[in-house]
Amino acid sequence: MKKREIVLSTPMTKRDLGALMSTWAQLEDAKVRPMGRLVRRYKTSGDNLHWHITGLKKGMGTVEVTYLPSSGKITVLVHDNRRGTWAGEAYQKLAQKIEKRLTS
DSSP, X not given: XXXXXXXXXXXXXXXXXXXXXXXXXXXXXXEEEEEGGGTSOOSSOXXXXXXXXXXXXXXXXXXXXEEETTTTEEEEEEOGGGOTXXXXXXXXXXXXXXXXXXXO
8 A cells, every 4th residue: 555644734524625636637547536434424423524536447446535524634545455556656746736736
């Protein structure tokens, strides 16, 4: 597994993060899918938000993004079995895009 962790100095709303990822995914020929607590209720409490960004063409792979608003931590990762032809490097580009947004 390859991953990047980003700690936000100021919180980002799930809407802002979702918009940033959607814009980036479009440029990368991919789509964003909300997962976990974003699409269903759990019996346990928690604030983690999770997305999968999957390439539109078969074999591109999947980038995963998890955001913990309470700690301001965003994890962008790709599992070895989901690296594909695109995701193995795309996760780095997305992490850089998020970091760039923090400094602009």
